[in-house]
Amino acid sequence: DQQVKQNSPSLSVQEGRISILNCDYTNSMFDYFLWYKKYPAEGPTFLISISSIKDKNEDGRFTVFLNKSAKHLSLHIVPSQPGDSAVYFCAARESGSNYKLTFGKGTLLTVNP
Amino acid sequence: DVKVTQSSRYLVKRTGEKVFLECVQDMDHENMFWYRQDPGLGLRLIYFSYDVKMKEKGDIPEGYSVSREKKERFSLILESASTNQTSMYLCASSGPGEAKNIQYFGAGTRLSVL
Numbered sequence: 627d628q629q630v631k632q633n634s635p636s637l638s639v640q641e642g643r644i645s646i647l648n649c650d651y652t653n654s655m656f657d658y659f660l661w662y663k664k665y666p667a668e669g670p671t672f673l674i675s676i677s678s679i680k681d682k683n684e685d686g687r688f689t690v691f692l693n694k695s696a697k698h699l700s701l702h703i704v705p706s707q708p709g710d711s712a713v714y715f716c717a718a719r720e721s722g723s724n725y726k727l728t729f730g731k732g733t734l735l736t737v738n739p
Numbered sequence: 740d741v742k743v744t745q746s747s748r749y750l751v752k753r754t755g756e757k758v759f760l761e762c763v764q765d766m767d768h769e770n771m772f773w774y775r776q777d778p779g780l781g782l783r784l785i786y787f788s789y790d791v792k793m794k795e796k797g798d799i800p801e802g803y804s805v806s807r808e809k810k811e812r813f814s815l816i817l818e819s820a821s822t823n824q825t826s827m828y829l830c831a832s833s834g835p836g837e838a839k840n841i842q843y844f845g846a847g848t849r850l851s852v853l
Contacts, residue, residue: 635779658840669743669829669844670782715781719840725770725789725833726797727842731781 629653630718632730640738645703647733649716656718661690661701664713706737743845745830750850758817760848762830770839771813772831773805788813820852
């Protein structure tokens, strides 16, 4: 049973436009969410996170939105740059688990010049 | 910066061999993790450790074991490698308190079992 779902395997956008990556979850015990970016032949790198007590967190060009009632979060990248082309993973932590993250399958973002 | 180092970027092994994947972190992190990444399946947790000599099974522990004799080092062991263990293996670590939520990853080891 997949608890964190990224339903779009890939997304293509033009440079300078907004990229929106989506993530849905089913476990109501998740209380902390993260986005990671992964380039080929490299490990994932932490991008941005949000606690369930918030509905938005912003860091430069990256904003994460959380809609708890819909069990949905999204990552907005504005403006998109060719260097943003990578696989993006959504991850979630279950309340009380302390250590374990559950990852989605990832979305490949391609930003075209 | 946190540095997580995996000893090999690429490994080729034969079916039935015993395989050791090594991971070292330099930030005195309590928690360390082993994942495998496969196309279309994302990252799946194999084992994790929250202290020296402590370990817990993740989602897919079958066919694997781990060792954590020192805080900075976490080893993944394939007792008898099989072709279905061909994958990208990723090690990660996280710190105490609120920092435990953020895991830092190594560059990965791509293992091929022939």
